Amino acid sequence: MSKKDTILQAATRLFSEKGFKETSIAELSKTTGAAEGTIFYHFKNKEDIFLSILEDTRNRVIEEFERYLKEGKFDSGLDMIEGATSFYFYLAGMMEEQFLLLHRRHPHELAEVNPVCREHLEAIYNCFVNGFEQAILLGQKDGSIRKMSSKKTSLIIFSMVDGLVRFKTYNLYDAGALHKEFIELCRRMLQKK
Amino acid sequence: MSKKDTILQAATRLFSEKGFKETSIAELSKTTGAAEGTIFYHFKNKEDIFLSILEDTRNRVIEEFERYLKEGKFDSGLDMIEGATSFYFYLAGMMEEQFLLLHRRHPHELAEVNPVCREHLEAIYNCFVNGFEQAILLGQKDGSIRKMSSKKTSLIIFSMVDGLVRFKTYNLYDAGALHKEFIELCRRMLQKK
């Protein structure tokens, strides 16, 4: 792995675990074995490191989620919602550090003043919300999901799954054990009859 | 208002808007008109300011929520859930700064090493989760809510409402317009038949 990638990988862990401001270049240098000068040779400043991480996260998240939806075979729209939400949980586990980073306030604050950051964040969120909406629209066509606003419902579902993932990272309750119940509740609120 | 309260109020706003680390004593001094020394006369250090805010938040949140549940008249457990979740949204609007603060990562990180902080956080979350659970148990008694794990379901409902509030603060989508739909979905996933 190139030194640049090593830096990026360590920065992802440090930024997600400790926060952007709380991570110093000196620490990043020590944990990677790269000299401080090397870090600034590859990235023009600290924020640039952060944006690179966000770009990588965006690419990977979108690639994985869209591939899952394309390759997956679903018997109905309702099944597709179950698959998509479950895959969200799976992805949050696979890419734990990146999700931790996204759940911090820093990227959202940066997005308010930095268009590049905003673009990355919107792309990530739209990917999921659109995926959920597709499933709802499919379900309304095949009759597994009742008539309702697909736009609004997909937003609510996204805020639900995202809320659960956050819950797990904060570790206040044993949120990991809630998956089965969540799916059941989700089905009930969407299905016909 | 005493100088101490002025400091506390300004710190609540600054910590919630900018973050703990990102807020300097110098800025707090400037916005309150209190000298830096005065701040450390009233609080033994920066963290002490934060814990005072958290304590105030805890007291206010619990007082308001429990009073609402006690004084409120509900026709059924299902109505009580609607009332309790709606009141959560209302409270999040009324105490916007405090909720913003709670939604940052800092209090949760501090809670891992500081028992006082952990105590405050747990008290706040338990208050809501227990309130939701009471409503579910009541609904199961009066027949408005089906058989299900009251514990797990109350956790999921809490993560849902909390997720929506977060959504609103991040302002990525127009989450404020989702309240009516949320209530409807909530009813469907809980009620019998």
Place this chain on the structure above:
DNA sequence: TAAATTAGACTGAGTATTCAACCGGTTTTT
């Protein structure tokens, strides 16, 4: 040879916290 990397000194702008001094009012002493 050119690009990548190193160690580390350095700058300049912050940072939290400390501290001796000060202020206005009240009580105690003379």
Place this chain on the structure above:
DNA sequence: AAAAACCGGTTGAATACTCAGTCTAATTTA
């Protein structure tokens, strides 16, 4: 009554420290 001591609250300059980012000169790698 005048002087002295006392008090909580307040001040802002001083302290010791951290940090991002720069720079250089030497070395390694491709």
